[in-house]
Amino acid sequence: MAPRSQRRSGSTRTQSRNRRGSRARDQEGIIPQLARAAREVEHAVQRGTMTRQSHVRFQVVALLVREERARVKADESSSESYRSEQLQRLDGIAIILAKTATREPSLFELLGEDAVVSDAAKAMRLEMLEAAGIEVPAEEESDEPETAPVAEQRRVVPRSVISRQLANPFLPQDFTAAERQAALQSTPRRLATWELIGPLLTSFERAAGGAVASMALPDPGSLRAPADLQLMRHQAEVVAAAAAGHRTFLLADEPGLGKTAQALLAAQAADAYPLLAVVPNVVKANWAHEAELWTPQRAATVVHGDGETIDGFADIMIVNYDILDRHVGWLGDLGFRSMVIDEAHFIKNKSSQRSRNVLALSERIRARIARPLLMALTGTPLINDIEDFRAIWEFLGWIKPNSPGAELMHKLEENGLTPADPGFYPSARAAVIDMGIVRRRKVDVAADIPARRIADLPVELDGALGRSIRDAERELSRRLVSRYDSALAARTSGVTVEGIDHELVRRVAGWERDDTASTDENVFAMMRRIGQAKAGLAADYAAQLARSVGKVVFFARHVDVMDIAEATFAERGIGYASIRGDQTPKARQKNIESFLEDPDTSIVVCSLLAAGVGLNLQVASNVVLAELSWTDAEQTQAIDRVHRIGQDEPVTAWRIIASQTIDTKIAELIDSKAGLAARALDGSDEEVSSSADLQLEALVALLTDALSERYPDPAA
Missing domain, CATH: 3.40.50.300 (P-loop containing nucleotide triphosphate hydrolases)
Structure with missing residues (x-):
């Protein structure tokens, strides 16, 4: 038998090897990656250098911590002590996330289970799983967007709409839409191999330089409002832009600056009837009221429930997001020449039914009409989270799901720059703004109101x-x-x-x-x-x-x-x-x-x-x-x-x-x-x-x- 001192020495060496093995195992798997990523976000908050990428990383860590916790709890093949240890490590990461969010409150909404997961977050999640050696199911690797159809059994067609369709069964096709797209796409595709959506979004974070995100607007001249109403200068500028031929607007004026009136008068200036307005339920009645005030010569109708009481021959159709799925069929066939979405951030989740309905209607309108009037109204500042505006840009036709639209691509090609050039970002930001972003604050137009x-x-x-x-x-x-x-x-x-x-x-x-x-x-x-x-x-x-x-x-x-x-x-x-x-x-x-x-x-x-x-x-x-x-x-x-x-x-x-x-x-x-x-x-x-x-x-x-x-x- 070996002396007691040798037995103690052998035991010590064994424990040391076990600790080294344990530390090595601690650096394996997904948890170490999550811990490092959580610390990176924490340091970014402490240094005040948060970017869109930091927000994405924070959300991905929160998602994977939740997934890993569920996996560990369900793993019956591991010992109780091992599961307990893993859960403690995950709790430590969760504490880092919570403390970080208290310093940067905008992160809190990313912790919710119902938080919208952006395409960038989905891609980063897959990368982290693959780096950890975790096999990703084939269906998760697909980049195809969700295309679940609207439930057909919920769709309706109001009687008065049928009467309108019977009265005018043949909607004229505007073939200049295809001609315009072909002309724009004939531009040399120098940027065809570049991924551009990410850089376009990033340009609003990296290249703002304190500048206001608002396009140049024309002098309104002698534009007049209906009798007994006063059209303020900032409102008249947007109407003048529509009259001059501009057809897409992301109108992000602060609440109280009359976005509804601007949209209605822009449709009138562009003679873009019939007009479809998709709005939150709380402002549906107000839209009808404003239409009666600002465009009294145009009949407006509000869609309630199954639409049994609407005027199918009205110039302005007002419907709320919540019932859009019932009416998306006939709305897509009515021949609208303009479409407005109010509180446009309602569609920021592209996987939601309301977003898919709105994007489908916009696409059908753009396919039929060469230059329809499309307006997205929101009081939310652009700087909050530019990722939220991806669906809005798609609604306006500025981008496709994975690439710029023809007109925006034409502007980017003309700039002669690529994302590898530092000058690309301010140039790209300006190009997007010129597509139709308008943002005014109360203090900017205080003389008007x-x-x-x-x-x-x-x-x-x-x-x-x-x-x-x-x-x-x-x-x-x-x-x-x-x-x-x-x-x-x-x-x-x-x-x-x-x-x-x-x-x-x-x-x-x-x-x-x-x-x-x-x-x-x-x-x-x-x-x-x-x-x-x-x-x-x-x-x-x-x-x-x-x-x-x-x-x-x-x-x-x-x-x-x-x-x-x-x-x-x-x-x-x-x-x-x-x-x-x-x-x-x-x-x-x-x-x-x-x-x-x-x-x-x-x-x-x-x-x-x-x-x-x-x-x-x-x-x-x-x-x-x-x-x-x-x-x-x-x-x-x-x-x-x-x-x-x-x-x-x-x-x-x-x-x-x-x-x-x-x-x-x-x-x-x-x-x-x-x-x-x-x-x-x-x-x-x-x-x-x-x-x-x-x-x-x-x-x-x-x-x-x-x-x-x-x-x-x-x-x-």
């Missing part, structure tokens, strides 16, 4: 709650008419009035107000229900604003409306603070400071009653009024939390109004009372109405509208 303005955003109340509100309004109208008829029948004075007896209308409205003051059937209760019904839509719009322009102030009157909004923001991962009447002074101040100082707190949800006075929230320039005030003074006080001395941007208050309800009448009454208040302050004898008076006026308006059907205006 008022320092403070209210923009009404009509929304439609769908679902059971919306129907119940409209039913309640109809019941209230019937009750008012019944009271009116009873009063007329009981009249003993013998006095008769031709048409509507407006004095009696006011008496009946007063009786109704007094009799229902203590019940749930009064106008105040109805307005609360309307507020609840539109709370989600108002919150959705506020979330879109927050992602586009940063800080937003959200006002509501009722606690339950605030609760719905806050739940929506939490679900979207948007940071918010809350200012309510039941807070302690300490909690209130903490929330105010969070909104003012914390860049991750994008929205402050305020009670109209508790936060309408005494606050300075001018870090924001956008206000969302989810519920209407009962007086103009209350509304003004809320807006003035932002519109204060020291505010260096024009302020826009977005007033969310439920269309086809009493909400619209209340808004009109508030605005009319604002005029009375102004006259009273100027020395008029007019009295400024209270909220109780406004309730009476609302009932008067309801009854008058109902009686107008019985006594039509002879002058109408």
Whole structure:
């Protein structure tokens, strides 16, 4: 037997060899690669040198950590201790990712399981797996885009559309489309062997140099708006560009600068009808309203559900993304000469159904028409993540899935540079911008717009709650008419009035107000229900604003409306603070400071009653009024939390109004009372109405509208 000292020495050598073997094994497989990549991103954040490639690497590490964790847990062939060790190593990488994201908040959205995975991220993932010696399934190596067909059973064709198709069964083919493409493609293909999409995207990160991404626009000259409307210079410039022949626009103006009007008037200037507008549900009614204002001579129709109520012969078709899959068939065959997508970042995920539908429609329009008008509207800054704009460029026809389009390629060929030349990137960026990128901020066009303005955003109340509100309004109208008829029948004075007896209308409205003051059937209760019904839509719009322009102030009157909004923001991962009447002074101040100082707190949800006075929230320039005030003074006080001395941007208050309800009448009454208040302050004898008076006026308006059907205006 060997001496004890020799046995100890042999044991030590064995342990040392085991440790060396263990360290060698630790450097094998995917985990060491993930750790190195995570550290690279961490160092990039620390040095402030983050690039698009760094974002891609971060997301790929997060994806593979998740995949490897699932694989290790399911690996029953390994020992418990080995699996535990591997999971600990993966936890260490996850901690690095989490700490990195806290220093660079834009990375947080890449950690979600539902985060969009770009083509660049998919390619990097495959590279890391192959480098780790992990066999990649053949189906994952395919570069072919997903082409899952739209579910045929959901497609519909409205009757009025069939009538239009029968009235004009032969759409003329524009053969100049093919001729134009052939002419552009005849250019010598010096860049044919180069991969260009990546360099084009990178050019917006490497070659910006602080310059604004906006094309040169022509002088608008004498362009005029429809009667009683003012066309601002920055709006007229885009319309003038369309009139001069430019046909593709990525219009990325900040919210509040009138992108909808610009799109409608551009279509008119280009005579590009029929026009298809694909928009979020929350702004669908507003598009119809804007079309009536800016292009009143062109009929607009809104597609709801299966489209049973649309006008198939309209010049402007408005449809929301959510129901596009039902209508993509007939929309592609209708012969549109222009197409607009609003909140265009909705299509950034190219694998989503909505993105495939939009791209398919754009392709069909471009195949038929040589130079259709195509416009993508978004308030999201281009610098956020240029990868998001890949689908938008494809919609506009600037690029194909894997290469530039003919026109953009022609511009790049003319530059005489390749991605190997440093000068390629600023030149490529300029070429893309000249394709039609337009970006203006409020501060850039401050001379064009008022320092403070209210923009009404009509929304439609769908679902059971919306129907119940409209039913309640109809019941209230019937009750008012019944009271009116009873009063007329009981009249003993013998006095008769031709048409509507407006004095009696006011008496009946007063009786109704007094009799229902203590019940749930009064106008105040109805307005609360309307507020609840539109709370989600108002919150959705506020979330879109927050992602586009940063800080937003959200006002509501009722606690339950605030609760719905806050739940929506939490679900979207948007940071918010809350200012309510039941807070302690300490909690209130903490929330105010969070909104003012914390860049991750994008929205402050305020009670109209508790936060309408005494606050300075001018870090924001956008206000969302989810519920209407009962007086103009209350509304003004809320807006003035932002519109204060020291505010260096024009302020826009977005007033969310439920269309086809009493909400619209209340808004009109508030605005009319604002005029009375102004006259009273100027020395008029007019009295400024209270909220109780406004309730009476609302009932008067309801009854008058109902009686107008019985006594039509002879002058109408």
